[in-house]
Amino acid sequence: MDNKRLYKVAIVGPESTGKSTIVTQLASHFDTISVPEFAREYCKDLNRNYTLEDEINIFYGQLSLEEKMEPLAQNNLLFYDTMVLTVKIWCDHLFGATPESILVDLKKQYYDLYLLMDIDLPWEDDELRDFPNLRAHFMEIWHKELKDRGANYVVVSGLGADRFESARAAVEQFLLENQK
Numbered sequence: 001m002d003n004k005r006l007y008k009v010a011i012v013g014p015e016s017t018g019k020s021t022i023v024t025q026l027a028s029h030f031d032t033i034s035v036p037e038f039a040r041e042y043c044k045d046l047n048r049n050y051t052l053e054d055e056i057n058i059f060y061g062q063l064s065l066e067e068k069m070e071p072l073a074q075n076n077l078l079f080y081d082t083m084v085l086t087v088k089i090w091c092d093h094l095f096g097a098t099p100e101s102i103l104v105d106l107k108k109q110y111y112d113l114y115l116l117m118d119i120d121l122p123w124e125d126d127e128l129r130d131f132p133n134l135r136a137h138f139m140e141i142w143h144k145e146l147k148d149r150g151a152n153y154v155v156v157s158g159l160g161a162d163r164f165e166s167a168r169a170a171v172e173q174f175l176l177e178n179q180k
Contacts, residue, residue, distance in 0.1 A: 013117030014138035034079040038062040114153035
C-alpha cells in the first residue's frame, strides 16, 4: 500500500442483513481485502451461552484482528465485516450495560464510512443468530448509535444485485468526495 490515507468502511447492522456477503463483494470489486467478523469464529464452537467476559474478549479480539489486517489493505481501502460497536449493542441488550473499559476504547475507534445494512432481506437462520423478531429493534439501535457517534453512514437496501449496487455506489460516492 502506498503512503496515502487508508479509508475504513465498516459494514454493520442487525443480524441476517447480508453483511458478510456485501463485505466480500465490495472487497473483490475494489481489489482489496476485508476484515472478517471475529465473533463468528469465537462463538462457533462455544457450546454455551456467551457471557460478558466473552463480549469483552470479542471486542479486543476484533480490534487485534483489524490491527493485523490493516497493513495488508490494497488501494487505500479496507472493508470490515462489522466492527466493535456491535459489542456495545449486544452488551447493552444482553447484560443491561457495557463495561466502562469498552466504552473508553470504543471512543478511540474511527471508520470513515459505515454501510448500515437494512432489514429488508428475509431472515436466514444460522446457529449463531439469536433474534429474528428483533431486527427492527436493532435497526433503530444502530441508527441511534451511529448518530450518537456522528458517524458518516448510508443505509443499504435492496435484494441481490441491487443491494450490492447500492453499497458499491455509496462507497464510490464517498471516495469521489474524499479525493478532493
